[in-house]
Amino acid sequence: MPPRVFALFLATLFSGAGAAQAAPAFDPGTLKGPAGRTPNEVMVLGTAHLAHLPPAFQPDSLRVLHERLRAWNPRIIAIEHLSGQQCATLRQYPQRYEDTVRAYCKWDPAPARATTGLDVPAATAEIDRLLAHWPEQPTAAQRRHLAAVFLAGGEPDSALVQWLRLEPAERKEGDGLDAGLVAALEKRAGGKGEDALIAAPLAAALGLERVYAMDDHTADAPDADPQAAGAAIGKAWNNPATAKLRAMDEQLHARLGDAAGVMAMYRSLNDPARARLLYDSDFGAALEEPSPQQFGRGYVTYWETRNLRMAANIREAIGMQPGLRTLVIVGASHKWYLEAYLNQMHDVRIVPTDQVLR
Structure with a gap:
């Protein structure tokens, strides 16, 4: 091999090896800010999926965890559920997402659309509008209405937060909640998952108005040979x-x-x-x-x-x-x-x- 070609070969070989092993030139995680402002603290709590635990598990056994989480006092709670907006999108592509919708978009917003007149996009916009002007002391009627809008927007966990913040006597029909939606909220309140046993009651106890569904299944696709x-x-x-x-x-x-x-x-x-x-x-x-x-x-x-x-x-x-x-x-x-x-x-x-x- 001619010397010049050999030198070029070595340069290419070692530059490739170095590129594979070198630390990135820019690491955003090392550059934290803003200085002098309250930081965004995030705690990621890994959990078992509680509904799948053996019968020995009882919801009352979560009481110490609840106490610890309340003491930490988060003001934002995010949960592993799909948002109403994402489920509405996935439903438009059954060729790819039919199984995903069946598994992860079990809440049907249609009954709440019938009582509120709002489809998912309209309900999502209305949720933002209502919360932007939410009073410090909302009435029971306002909470029932917001719960109904959350249901229409495909956000049943946040609807449950509003339901739990109502006095028991006020958990009734009206303001967009018909008998079917009330029954659905009551059923959800008795659920066995992390939403009903941890996220929603914790949000209600802390005086929060909602939880955030942050899961994502847009990367789902059927295997060519399952x-x-x-x-x-x-x-x-x-x-x-x-x-x-x-x-x-x-x-x-x-x-x-x-x-x-x-x-x-x-x-x-x-x-x-x-x-x-x-x-x-x-x-x-x-x-x-x-x-x-x-x-x-x-x-x-x-x-x-x-x-x-x-x-x-x-x-x-x-x-x-x-x-x-x-x-x-x-x-x-x-x-x-x-x-x-x-x-x-x-x-x-x-x-x-x-x-x-x-």
């Missing part, structure tokens, strides 16, 4: 890290009969040592699965995209009310991704969950 994809990724998940996580969770689930056991579960789910174990069990394993179709890489693409868009939704909610504390309640496997992505934001400070779980 059976083959499921088999390939399932095989990748069958690994020692998965076995270790399963054993840990079985031990924790055996203790869910009281508040001490529930707090032990939350401490485990939010332990930083769990992050790498979860990666090795799930996303890292999928990334390396050897199928010719590279199903695992597609799965990781979906996962990272979903978390990035969730982080963007949270960041938007924070920016509407700067200088407040935000609590994000999310499935534990999302926690570490959201913390990492949100920490890249100039105007976000991540608060460890140790403050409430220790």
Whole structure:
């Protein structure tokens, strides 16, 4: 090889290697501001999906967690649900999102549209208008009306916040709530998920008017061969890290009969040592699965995209009310991704969950 060509080859080789290993020239997470102003503190609480816990779990066992979260006093609460706006969009594309809508957009805003005359876009605009001029002491009629508008906008969790802020005697029909919507709110109040057991009652207890649905499923897409994809990724998940996580969770689930056991579960789910174990069990394993179709890489693409868009939704909610504390309640496997992505934001400070779980 001529010397000049060889030198060019070496330069290309080593410049490529250096580019792959070099730290980024610009790291936004190191540049925090604004100076001298109250920071945007964000705590990401990783949770089990409570409705899927074994029968030993009882909602009363959450009382210590509630007390700790109330004491931390977040003024914004974000939850792992899809917004009414996103569900309205997904419903327009059944070719891609039919399964997503069936799984994640279970609330039907049509009955509330019938009582309020508002479709999802109009209701969303009306929610913003009402809250921008919300009185310090709203009447029961105003709360019932806002609940109805939230339902029309596809935001049933925020409607539940308004419902819980009403005196029991005022939880009745009227102001846009008919008998069917009242029954739906009562049913939701007795739900077994994080929305009904943590987010909505916490928001009501703290005097908040709503919660923010920050999940995102626009990255969902049907697999070309679902059976083959499921088999390939399932095989990748069958690994020692998965076995270790399963054993840990079985031990924790055996203790869910009281508040001490529930707090032990939350401490485990939010332990930083769990992050790498979860990666090795799930996303890292999928990334390396050897199928010719590279199903695992597609799965990781979906996962990272979903978390990035969730982080963007949270960041938007924070920016509407700067200088407040935000609590994000999310499935534990999302926690570490959201913390990492949100920490890249100039105007976000991540608060460890140790403050409430220790």
